[in-house]
Amino acid sequence: MTETNKDVLLSMKGLRIEGRADEEWTEIVKGIDLTLHKGEVLGLIGESGAGKSTIGLAAMGFARDGCRITGGEITFDGIDLRAASERERRGLRGKRIAYVAQSAAASFNPAHKLIDQYAEAPVRHHVMSRSEAEHDAVDLYRRMQLPNPEEIGFRYPHQVSGGQLQRAMTAMAMSCRPDLIIFDEPTTALDVTTQIEVLAAIRDIVEQFDTAAIYITHDLAVVAQMADRIKVLLRGEEVEEADTRIMLDAPTQDYTKSLWAVRSFTRPTQPPVEKGVTPVVSVRNVTAAYGVIDVLTNISFDIHARRTVAVVGESGSGKSTTARVITGLLPPRRGEILFNGEALPPDYRRRTREQLRQAQMIYQMADTALNPKLRIRDLIGRPAQMYLGLQGKALEDRIKDLLSLIELEPGEYIDRVPSELSGGQKQRIGIARALAAEPQFIICDEVTSALDQLVAEGILKLLDRLQGEFDLAYMFITHDLATVRAIADEVVVMKEGLVIEAGPKLEVFQPPHDPYTELLLSSVPEMDPDWLTHLLEERDAGRAGADVEPAGH
């Protein structure tokens, strides 16, 4: 054995995995080779369906229910994982190979305290006694920079925030000091500002313990910060693999280049609206509450025809609540919504059908927003029928027009049900349904966050084209600032129910910023592999010198 081979921790050769769908086994991982050295971090990236998670789990000798490993070798530190018995594999899992899941909120057992779940693996694998594990947990919680490391373990998962849970899960994965950790999209469900903290904590701890890791994500900028090497996957096959810097600077394959280029889409910014033009929608001094707690305080902004206003902020900042007030689902406590200069009744039940028709919504989860039992014909046809009174031939023609508009072949798709469509196609149907009412104004609520970048780009282009054709006004709710840069004319930054900053995109994105806007903007990961390091240094320096130079205005 050569010196380099000794360092190999995990190797996969010709890995093949099949998945079961509709009573049929289809190959979802098609012959993947992978080598991971001790202490090395390998980034796996690709769109959904690329097989990233499946490969990550296979590194633990694990296949999800409905999946089976059919070919190839998986060797972990000299142990053939495919030949090993289930009991042997169980002995490795949690002890020498650990897993950090995408949604910590769902992956912590709601019935047990964090500390119990932390201690489970070390105690069960006979690595430590319970009291040692409890002691150790406090240490790791501290290293992961969790607040109150002595006490946080004695809380239940629902008592801890999402970002903290994700760190607690990383600490839990570290509990047996494994040789390898699989990170499966650990920051995808987090806000940008929280994501930074978690990324920094993960990177720190992996370095401290010299743990090898497979870092799975669809976000290139994130993987650039975390990985030493990057492997690009497409539909279960490898596209290419290289060291991070080489991969970022000079990808060789077209597919990789297209991934890299996705963020380049920007549409030309519209000229500023002339003074005196009546906005399509005007939110005036709105204060709204759920129960007795105000969630929106004195919100005001305008949306003009052919303009896109992006409303950005972290979760809980009141973006979606604003949409609920505009659509009349949540009547405001104070303030009003003007539509073309006229006040709308606060409650949607008291709005006329014509008023309802003018404002439509497109939702984040096309999956749940489309009735799975209805055919596309009915999904799109209903609003056309209800608002415009179309019947028979006219209705049929309208549905076909709408399908052509969203670039789906009418003849092929009109009689399908949502489950026969891809994620991007479903979102297109959501758009067609909103268009069917021929509105002047559409609220897009995180419409691209559940989609892969290439697909999302297609949706953004489509929305842009439709805006031009029908003079639509968009309100674009998002936490993704890359999307904002691409499509917004004006930006409204929200935090804790307040508008922090509002104005034309160029102004808001141009320094000097409000401190919160600055925090949001600087937290968006960039493709530069040194970005996170520099940012953390800057913030540390900023904290030290905060008294000298106040940020923002």
Place this chain on the structure above:
Amino acid sequence: MSHIWIMIAKRLGLGVVTLFVVSLIIFLGTELLPGDFAQEILGQAATPETVAALRERLGLNDPMHIRYINWLTDIARGELGVSLANGQSVSDLIGRRLGNTLLLALYAAAIAVPLSLMLGILAALFRNSFFDRFANASALTSISFPEFFVAYILIFFLAGAGGVFPSISNFRTDPSFDEFLYRAFLPALTLTLVVTAHMMRMTRAAIINLLASPYIEMARLKGMSPMRIIVKHALPNALAPIINVIALNLAYLITGVVVVEVVFVYPGLGQLMVDSVAARDMPVVQGVALVFAAAYVLLNLTADVLATLSNPRLVHRR
């Protein structure tokens, strides 16, 4: 924790309201029963005069709402009235029988609840295996037969020629504990067979329902054994539906055992109720019905409280 006590107080209040509504339904229901107590008890001696006199004496001639209000005020004082048939206090009559019924229910529950939980857990662990199918099939078989049929089969095999257990569990004086266990074994076993299937299948379904959850996958990826995953990770989250089904079946053990009591001549509430209906002894019928209703209300209340306590999200607020 204070919100748990508030919830219990609220539910108790609602329970009283429920019982009040039930008392109204019971009263109206017994009013609709055909036949007349005076007629029934006088039998051959029933002349129009004697019947009228007896009715007068028992207060049966008062208008309906007066009699209802009288009954309610009695209940509020803790008195359920006096049996028309033998002049005994209804509370005393019920008290004696209720003890027997509760004992039998407890006996059956002590076998059935652990048994069905265990079978349910094992069926979930070995899902789709031979064991799972066998347990399911036999449990379903046992509830598919009428209770009296199950009872007779058991009597045939366990009490008939060469059998070990008595087929009649009638005991006149207070039996010793061993004596009770021995005499009431067959009715308890019959009831066990009747209620096990429901609880077992709910346990299995509630657990299997959770096995696709991310936190179960997490436990598997931490290298936990299948048994530990079921018992430690799935079961605590499946408790709420299981507790509710157990409560329903316990209520059934108290209120639904008439047939089994009759077959084994067991001196429980069910028999008392049947006898009293036959004799048109309305105060007793109403009293027993009210006790049954109270059992349902109390058990459901207990189930709700336990289900709440089993959920940390409801016990430990943010």
